[in-house]
Amino acid sequence: FLVYENEQDILDIVPDFHYLNQLKDVIGIIVTAKGQSVDFVSRFFVPNSVIGEDPVTGSAHSSLIPYWSSKLDKTVLTAKQLSPRVGDLLCEFKGYRVTMAGNAVLYKKGEFYLR
Secondary structure (H helix, E strand, O other), X not given: OEEOOOHHHHHXXXXXXXXXXXXXXXXXXXXXXXXXXXXXXXXXXXXXXXXXXXXXXXXXXXXXXXXXXXXHOOOEEEEEEOOOOOEXXXXXXXXXEEEEEOOOOOOOOOOOOOO
16 A cells, blocks of 8 residues: 555545556555544555445455554544545454444345356
8 A cells, every 4th residue: 555645645646547457466556644534544446447446445444454553553543435435434453453334335236046
């Protein structure tokens, strides 16, 4: 992940997916900074994917929580993922584990029948 100076830097990022999609063996790119109204903010870009930018990414926060916990010297943190859909998380660093909580919105529901 890449750490920026401030929240506005994260908001101002315009990803160049033409370039990002040329990256091989990259699952995702996390950008983060200290937040203004939350402890930290982030965005998660997914090269070679139909989504491009993940709205709220648990796996990214699994790395971000220990980092920001150390930087801010606290174990309970608030986070905001600044994707177009925006997501707020309550995070906790528990040594070798992290926890995350927040509200979710049902995106799609379906049924599959296999023969």
